[in-house]
Amino acid sequence: MSQPTPEVYEQGKGMDAHNQVMREIRSRKEASYDPHEPTRVWLDEDNTPTGVKQSLTIILNTGGCRWARAGGCTMCGYVAESVDGGSVSHEALMNQIDVCLEHERENGDEPADLIKIYTSGSFLDEREVGAETRRAIADTFADRERMVVESLPDFVDREKIGDFTQHGVDTDVAIGLETATDRVRHDCVNKYFDFADFEDACAEAAAADEEAGATADAGIKAYLLMKPPFLTESEAVEDMISSVERCAAVEGCHTVSMNPCNVQRYTMVDDLYFNDGYRPPWLWSVAHVLEETADIDAIVVSDPVGHGSDRGPHNCQECDDLVQKAIKDFDLRQDPSVFEQVSCECERTWEVVMERERSFNQPLTR
Amino acid sequence: MTEYFEVHERDGAARVGELRLDFEAVAGDADSDTDSNPNSVPDRTPPQTTPALVDDVLEDAGSLWSAEREFPEGDESALTVLPHRSFPGGTADEVQDSFAVDYPDVEFPSVAVVSSDHVDDHGTDAYAVSDVQSFTGHGAGLVEAVVNVREEIPTDTALFFSGVATPRNVALLAYAGVDLFDRTAAIVKGIEGRYLTTDEAYFLEDLEELPCSCPACQQPREEFTREDCVDHNVNALEAELGIVRRRIRDGRLRDYVEGQARQDQWLTAAMRELDSQWGYLEERTPILRDAQIDAATEDTLRRVEIQRYADRVTTRYQNRFKNPLVLVPCSAAKPYSESQSHRQFHDAIQWRAHLVSMTSPIGVVPQELETTYPAQHYDTVVTGRWSEDEKQFVSEVLRRYLERNEYPKIIAHVPNEGYRDIVGRVEEELDLDITYTVNEHPTDDESLANLSEALSGELKYSKREREHNTVRAIADYLLGDGAGDDLFEDIQTTSRYPKIQVRDREDTQLATMVPQYGTLSFTLAGARRWVDSDAPVKRVEIDGFVPHGSVLAPGVVEADEEIRVGDEVVVEGPKAFGVGRAEMFGREMAESSRGIAAEIRHVEEK
Numbered sequence: 028m029s030q031p032t033p034e035v036y037e038q039g040k041g042m043d044a045h046n047q048v049m050r051e052i053r054s055r056k057e058a059s060y061d062p063h064e065p066t067r068v069w070l071d072e073d074n075t076p077t078g079v080k081q082s083l084t085i086i087l088n089t090g091g092c093r094w095a096r097a098g099g100c101t102m103c104g105y106v107a108e109s110v111d112g113g114s115v116s117h118e119a120l121m122n123q124i125d126v127c128l129e130h131e132r133e134n135g136d137e138p139a140d141l142i143k144i145y146t147s148g149s150f151l152d153e154r155e156v157g158a159e160t161r162r163a164i165a166d167t168f169a170d171r172e173r174m175v176v177e178s179l180p181d182f183v184d185r186e187k188i189g190d191f192t193q194h195g196v197d198t199d200v201a202i203g204l205e206t207a208t209d210r211v212r213h214d215c216v217n218k219y220f221d222f223a224d225f226e227d228a229c230a231e232a233a234a235a236d237e238e239a240g241a242t243a244d245a246g247i248k249a250y251l252l253m254k255p256p257f258l259t260e261s262e263a264v265e266d267m268i269s270s271v272e273r274c275a276a277v278e279g280c281h282t283v284s285m286n287p288c289n290v291q292r293y294t295m296v297d298d299l300y301f302n303d304g305y306r307p308p309w310l311w312s313v314a315h316v317l318e319e320t321a322d323i324d325a326i327v328v329s330d331p332v333g334h335g336s337d338r339g340p341h342n343c344q345e346c347d348d349l350v351q352k353a354i355k356d357f358d359l360r361q362d363p364s365v366f367e368q369v370s371c372e373c374e375r376t377w378e379v380v381m382e383r384e385r386s387f388n389q390p391l392t393r
Numbered sequence: 394m395t396e397y398f399e400v401h402e403r404d405g406a407a408r409v410g411e412l413r414l415d416f417e418a419v420a421g422d423a424d425s426d427t428d429s430n431p432n433s434v435p436d437r438t439p440p441q442t443t444p445a446l447v448d449d450v451l452e453d454a455g456s457l458w459s460a461e462r463e464f465p466e467g468d469e470s471a472l473t474v475l476p477h478r479s480f481p482g483g484t485a486d487e488v489q490d491s492f493a494v495d496y497p498d499v500e501f502p503s504v505a506v507v508s509s510d511h512v513d514d515h516g517t518d519a520y521a522v523s524d525v526q527s528f529t530g531h532g533a534g535l536v537e538a539v540v541n542v543r544e545e546i547p548t549d550t551a552l553f554f555s556g557v558a559t560p561r562n563v564a565l566l567a568y569a570g571v572d573l574f575d576r577t578a579a580i581v582k583g584i585e586g587r588y589l590t591t592d593e594a595y596f597l598e599d600l601e602e603l604p605c606s607c608p609a610c611q612q613p614r615e616e617f618t619r620e621d622c623v624d625h626n627v628n629a630l631e632a633e634l635g636i637v638r639r640r641i642r643d644g645r646l647r648d649y650v651e652g653q654a655r656q657d658q659w660l661t662a663a664m665r666e667l668d669s670q671w672g673y674l675e676e677r678t679p680i681l682r683d684a685q686i687d688a689a690t691e692d693t694l695r696r697v698e699i700q701r702y703a704d705r706v707t708t709r710y711q712n713r714f715k716n717p718l719v720l721v722p723c724s725a726a727k728p729y730s731e732s733q734s735h736r737q738f739h740d741a742i743q744w745r746a747h748l749v750s751m752t753s754p755i756g757v758v759p760q761e762l763e764t765t766y767p768a769q770h771y772d773t774v775v776t777g778r779w780s781e782d783e784k785q786f787v788s789e790v791l792r793r794y795l796e797r798n799e800y801p802k803i804i805a806h807v808p809n810e811g812y813r814d815i816v817g818r819v820e821e822e823l824d825l826d827i828t829y830t831v832n833e834h835p836t837d838d839e840s841l842a843n844l845s846e847a848l849s850g851e852l853k854y855s856k857r858e859r860e861h862n863t864v865r866a867i868a869d870y871l872l873g874d875g876a877g878d879d880l881f882e883d884i885q886t887t888s889r890y891p892k893i894q895v896r897d898r899e900d901t902q903l904a905t906m907v908p909q910y911g912t913l914s915f916t917l918a919g920a921r922r923w924v925d926s927d928a929p930v931k932r933v934e935i936d937g938f939v940p941h942g943s944v945l946a947p948g949v950v951e952a953d954e955e956i957r958v959g960d961e962v963v964v965e966g967p968k969a970f971g972v973g974r975a976e977m978f979g980r981e982m983a984e985s986s987r988g989i990a991a992e993i994r995h996v997e998e999k
Contacts, residue, residue, distance in 0.1 A: 044491035051485075208460070214492065215458055257481070262459040295485070302483030303527040372586070375619065379584050383577045386456040386479035387506045387521040388556025391581050 045217035046098025049295055053095070056293045060088060062119040066147065068127045070135050074328055075173055076244070076281050077197070079359050082141040085127045089155040090114045092148040101217050101256055104291030105147040117160045124167060142168045143175040143201070151182035151200070162190050169194035175248060177201045180220055180228035188235035192243040199245070199282070200232055205252040207270035215255035222273070225249070229279035236279070248282040249274040253316070254308040255288060256296050259384040263308055267316045275325035282326040287313050287340035289333045300338070306390035307340045310350040311377040314366045317354065321363035328358040337393070343373035395518040397502035398551045399987040403958055404641040405697065406543070406570035406677045410443040410551060414450055414502055418470035443551065444567040444637055446558070446630065447472060448575045457494060467501025472519060475499070477506035482527025484508065504553060509538035512545035519551035519573060529557040532662025539569045540673045549946070549985035560591045560629040565660045567637045568650045569667055579630045583623030591633055592656045597622050605629065644684040651690045668695040675701060676978050679958035681766040681910040688754045688773035694786050698767045703756040707793035709874045710759060713862045714747040714854060717802035719844070722812055722835060723752030727769035730760070737836050738806065741844040744859070745851040746804065751812055753783040756790030761866035764891055765911025779811030788815040795823055804828045806844050808835055860886040864895050864906060867913055868928070871961065876928035895919070913961060917995045920963050920972035931956045931975070933982060933991055935966035940993050946977065946985035954979045962991055971996030
C-alpha cells in the first residue's frame, strides 16, 4: 500500500490519457443528486460462507468516487450518480441509512441477515465516510449476521473492520479488484492499484479475523470485471479464469464475484459501444468461467446486470433468460451441472467467436 | 517497403498482388492440421495471389492489452502480426496516442495493426485495421477509412481487413483497395445460420432449396447443417474472390462493381463515395486500357476515366482549326469515323468543318481525339432515352468546351431526342447562335443536304493540317495545356491516319500515334524534344544503370507525381536516357521496393 491516494496514482501516460478522456465523457452529463437519499437500495438473496441469506443492498451516496473525479474507470458510470463536488455530512449519510431501513421495512418480511453497503468509492476511506459515521452505521446494523462494505484495498485495516466485528457481525470487505492481471487493471480498466495491494488487504482482513476470534469472521470478497474494453472474448475469459484462481488462492479472500461488464452511459465503454467497437461478454463466457473454476476453494458467483440486452451481457436473445437462470442457480448452489441443463445453437457461434475473434476484428458479433 | 508482397496488376485502387511466402512450408503445415481444426477447409490453394483469404498463413503474436508478449521469431511461411494494441472504433485520440505501440524492423513477413484514423508507416509488409467492424457497412465511413490508411502506408504494402469479408461485399472492398481478407465473417455468419451469396445473407431456415452448387451444397436440403453453411459461405467467398482477381487482371473490376454493389445499399454508397475521392482514385487509374468500359449505369458518368477525359478535353485540348464547328451524335461503331452515319456526315462536310461528337457517357469528342481512351473503348446501353443526369453532364462538358474554343460558326447536326435539348441549353447559357440542320433524322437526305448547305462557301482544310492538329491535340491531352504547340510546332507527318508518324524537318522520327489508345509513343529524339520543351515532363529518375526492357522500382530514385499507369515517361539517370511507358503511378514508383515501374522502349547510354 505504497500509494494511498488517487491523486498520487495519477501518473503515467496511459492513465493520463484515460483520465483526460473519461473526464470529458463524464462532463457531458449534468446532474446533481440529493445527499439525503441513497443512490439505490434493494432486497435480494446472496450466497455467503454461511449459506444463502436475505440481503439488503445499499448504494450510499458519499459524494462519489474521488478517482472518478480525476477521470476514473473506463466502464464505470456510477460517478454520475453522486452529488457534485464535496463530501456528504454525517447527518445526511445517516438520513440515507434511515431511508434504506424504511425501504427494508416496507418491502421485506423481516430484517435481512446480510447488509451490503457500496459507495461508488471506498466506505472505509475516512474522507468519504468519517469514523463517527462508520461506527454509527456499525451500531445500526449490530443485530445482523453479516455485513459487506466496499473499499479500495488501500483503506482496509484491521481496526476499521473491528468496528463491525466487535458487534459479532461477520464482516466482509468488498474490493473491486476487477482482475488479478495488473496490466489489464491498469491499461483497460484504468484502476491504479496492484494485485499485491489486494493481497495486503486480504492479510489485514485475515488479521481482523484473527483478532475477532470466535465472535465473528472477517474476510475479503473480490469483485472481478469480465471483459473490460480492448479485450477479445477469449482474452476476457482467460483473464477471468486466472483471476478467479489467483484470488481464491489468497488467504482471507473467501468469495469471488465475477461480473460481466455492461455498457453504462457516460463511460469510455459507451463511446466504444456507440461506435461498434465494443460488445458486452456472452453469457456463455460467464457460464464457462464458472464451470472451469467450480472446483476451487472459494465461493464464486456472478450477477450479470442487464442480461439479454444489447448493453448487457447477452447471447442470442433466445437463450439469455435460461442461461442467466443457470448462472443465478449456480450462485446459490455452486454446482456446475446446472450448465449442462442449458443449450442453444448460439453456443457454437460463441465457440467460433472464442476461436476467431482478434483485437483487430472485434467485435465479431453484435 | 516490403520484400514479401508485390503488386503485379492494377485496376484503379484494386490490385492483383503476390504474397511472397515460403508456400512449400505452408502446404506442409496445412496437411498436418486439417484433422484437428474443424473450420479448416482442405485442398485450398495457398493465398499466393491477392486479393485473397490469408487465414492459413496468418500468425498472431498477440495483443499487448491482455498480456506482455514475447517478440515473435517470425517465419518465411507466415504473415506474422507483430505484438500490437488495437484500438476499436470509438477509441479517443488521447488513448490511441499514449498507448501506441512501436513496431521494430523485422526480417520476416510482418503485419502491423493500425486504426483507420491513426496510421503510420511501420515498415511492415501488411497492415491490419483495428476498427474494421465500425466502418464496414457504412459507405462514407469505409471510404474515409480506406483512403486514410492507404494514403499513409506505402503503396507496395498490403492492406488487411479481418472479420468482414463476405461474398457480397468483397468485390467492393477489393475495389476500394483492400488486398487481404480472411474467412472469419463467412464462418461466423454460417454458424449463425446465415447462408451467404453474392446477393444476400439468407436465413438458412427460410431456404426451401440451396441456391448454389458448390460441393457443400451437394446434399439434400434437410441434411444441410450450419456447419455445411460455413463451408458453403467460404466456398462462395473464394469463388467471388476468383472473379475479383480475374476482373482486376482484365481491367474491368469497376464494371463488375457497378452491378455487384447494387446488392446492398451501403456498397453502392461506398462506390459513389469513392468516386468523390478524386485524388485517391485518379492517381491509381490508368490512362488507357485494352478493356471496354460498360456504360450501363448512371454511375458510369462518375468514373475517373470519364471525368478525366471530360476534364482534359475542356482544360488541355484546344481546337486549332479555323473552320466552323459541326456537332454530331456519337455512333455505336468506334472509332466514330468508321461508322455508317459518320461516313455520311463526312460526305456532306468534306473537311470543311471541325467535327465534335456528343455522347453519353463521354461528353464531347473532338475528331482528333476520337481514338483516345476511352473515346473508342466504351459501350453504352442504347435506348435513345436520356436521363437528366446524362443531359446535365454532357451539356456541362459542352459548355466548358465552347467557353474555351471559339468558332466562326456552330452547326448542330443532332437528333431531336436529348441532343437537341442539350445543345439548346448551352446555346442559351452562352448566348450563342447555333444553326440546326437535322430535319427528321441526321442521316436522312434532307438533313444531310441542310448540313452541306450550311457549310457552303467554307474552305476545306488539308490532310496535312488535319494530321498535324491531330498529333498536337493528342499531345495536349496527354502532356498538358499547350503541349501540342510546344512540342510539335514545326513538324511533318508521314504514314496514314491513324498510324501517323511525327517527324522533324530533318525527317527524324519523333513519335508515332498509337491507334488503339489514341496516344503517342516517343522516340529518343522525341523524348529529348519533350525534355527541352516548356511542356511538363513526366520524368522517372533512376540510379546509375542502363535499363533494358524494364525499370524495376528499386532502381527508381524519384518519379513525377503526375505519372499515371500507361503514361509515356522519360527515364533518365547518370548513365542512361530513355523513354517508355509507366506501369505504376509516380508515387508508387518512388515508394515501391519491388515490381516493374516502367517498360523501356528506347534507351541510350550517356
